[in-house]
Amino acid sequence: MADNSNDPIDIRCAQITWDEQGLPVSSRFGDIYFSNASGLEESRYVFLAQNHLAQRWQRLAPEAGGEFTIGETGFGTGLNFLAAWELWCKLAPDNWHLHFISVEKYPLSRRDLSRALHLWPQLQPLAQQLLDAWPLATTEGFHRLHFNRSSRAGVTLTLIVNNADSGLSQLLRSPHPQFERPDRGVQAWFLDGFAPAKNPDMWSEKLFSTMAKLSDKNATVATFTAAGSVKRGLEAAGFAVKKVPGFGRKRDMIQAVARPLPSPPDSGQFDPGRGPVQHPTPWAVPRSKTGGGKKAHEKTAIVIGAGLAGCHSANNLAGRGWRVTLLERGETLAAAASGNPQGVLYAKLSSKREALSEFNLHSLLYAQHRY
Numbered sequence: 001m002a003d004n005s006n007d008p009i010d011i012r013c014a015q016i017t018w019d020e021q022g023l024p025v026s027s028r029f030g031d032i033y034f035s036n037a038s039g040l041e042e043s044r045y046v047f048l049a050q051n052h053l054a055q056r057w058q059r060l061a062p063e064a065g066g067e068f069t070i071g072e073t074g075f076g077t078g079l080n081f082l083a084a085w086e087l088w089c090k091l092a093p094d095n096w097h098l099h100f101i102s103v104e105k106y107p108l109s110r111r112d113l114s115r116a117l118h119l120w121p122q123l124q125p126l127a128q129q130l131l132d133a134w135p136l137a138t139t140e141g142f143h144r145l146h147f148n149r150s151s152r153a154g155v156t157l158t159l160i161v162n163n164a165d166s167g168l169s170q171l172l173r174s175p176h177p178q179f180e181r182p183d184r185g186v187q188a189w190f191l192d193g194f195a196p197a198k199n200p201d202m203w204s205e206k207l208f209s210t211m212a213k214l215s216d217k218n219a220t221v222a223t224f225t226a227a228g229s230v231k232r233g234l235e236a237a238g239f240a241v242k243k244v245p246g247f248g249r250k251r252d253m254i255q256a257v258a259r260p261l262p263s264p265p266d267s268g269q270f271d272p273g274r275g276p277v278q279h280p281t282p283w284a285v286p287r288s289k290t291g292g293g294k295k296a297h298e299k300t301a302i303v304i305g306a307g308l309a310g311c312h313s314a315n316n317l318a319g320r321g322w323r324v325t326l327l328e329r330g331e332t333l334a335a336a337a338s339g340n341p342q343g344v345l346y347a348k349l350s351s352k353r354e355a356l357s358e359f360n361l362h363s364l365l366y367a368q369h370r371y
C-alpha cells in the first residue's frame with residue numbers, strides 16, 4: 001500500500017499514538033479505534049451481522065435496481081466501511097449501488113490511515129482505493145468519493161467532517177418539520193465512535209433524534225456499547241431497542257429497529273401562548289408521484305449539449321440509474337469550446353473561513369479526484 005509522506009498540515013486530523021501491538025489509539029480521547037482481539041472480526045460481528053446485512057443484500061431484487069444507504073458515526077480508520085464494501089461486492093446484485101455516509105470530527109491523516117490499514121492485508125485492494133481517493137485536505141464539510149464508477153454496482157462514500165449531529169443534520173431536506181425527512185432514508189446505522197464515557201458529547205439525544213428523522217422505514221441500528229444512556233436515548237428517539245451478546249469479552253451490545261415517527265406538524269400549528277408557530281421556509285419541494293403509468297424506478301432524462309457540462313451531467317444521471325438521451329448538434333462530443341486541447345482549473349481560494357471559499361475548496365478537491 002502506498003504511503004504518501006507529503007500529508008497536508010491539518011489541525012483537524014486525529015492525534016494518534018501506536019501501542020505495543022502496533023494498533024492506533026486516540027490521544028485526544030484516550031481510547032482504542034477497534035478491538036485488540038480482532039478489529040475486522042469485531043466490525044463484521046457488531047455492524048454487519050447485527051444489522052443483518054448479508055440476508056438483506058441477498059434479498060435485493062436484481063430486476064429492480066436501487067440504492068442501499070448505510071449511515072455511520074465515527075469513520076475512524078475506515079475499517080467498517082471496508083468491511084461493508086467487501087461484503088457488498090460479494091452479495092449485492094450488479095445494478096444496485098451502496099451509499100455509505102459517515103461523519104468524523106477528526107479524520108486520520110493519509111499517513112496514519114495507511115499505517116492502520118496495513119493491519120488488514122485481506123482488505124488491501126479496497127484499502128488502496130480508499131487511500132488513493134483520500135482528500136488532500138480533510139477540511140470541515142462534505143467529501144464525496146466514488147468507487148467502481150464503470151458500472152452502477154458501485155460504491156459512494158460521503159465523508160462528513162464535522163460533529164456527529166451537526167454533520168448528519170445537514171442531510172435533512174429542510175429545517176421545516178413538514179419537509180425535513182428525506183424521501184429515501186438510511187437503512188442501516190453503524191453507531192460507532194469512542195466509548196460514551198470517553199466521548200459523551202457525541203452520544204447525545206440530538207444525535208439520536210436526527211438519526212430517527214433520517215431513517216428509512218424499519219431501519220436497523222447496531223452499536224458496540226450497551227450503555228444505559230445510549231439505550232434510553234435511542235428509545236426516546238423512537239427506536240425499539242434490545243441487548244444482544246457483544247463481541248469478544250464484551251457481554252452485551254445494543255441492536256435497534258426504527259419505529260414509525262409521528263406525523264410532522266402541519267403549517268397551521270398553533271401555540272396558545274404565542275399564536276401561530278413560524279417555521280423556516282422549506283428549501284425542498286415535495287416530489288410529485290411519477291405519472292403516465294411509469295413505475296417509480298423508471299427514470300428518464302434528456303441532456304442537451306454534449307460538452308463537458310452535458311457529458312458530466314449525463315454520466316452522473318446514468319450512475320444514479322437514469323436512462324439518458326444525450327443530444328448534440330455537432331458530429332462529435334465536445335465539438336465546441338469544450339473541445340479545446342487544454343483546460344485550466346482555476347480555483348478562487350481564500351484564507352477566510354466563509355461559505356464561498358469553503359465551497360470552492362471542496363469543489364477543487366472533488367474535481368481533482370474526479371478528473
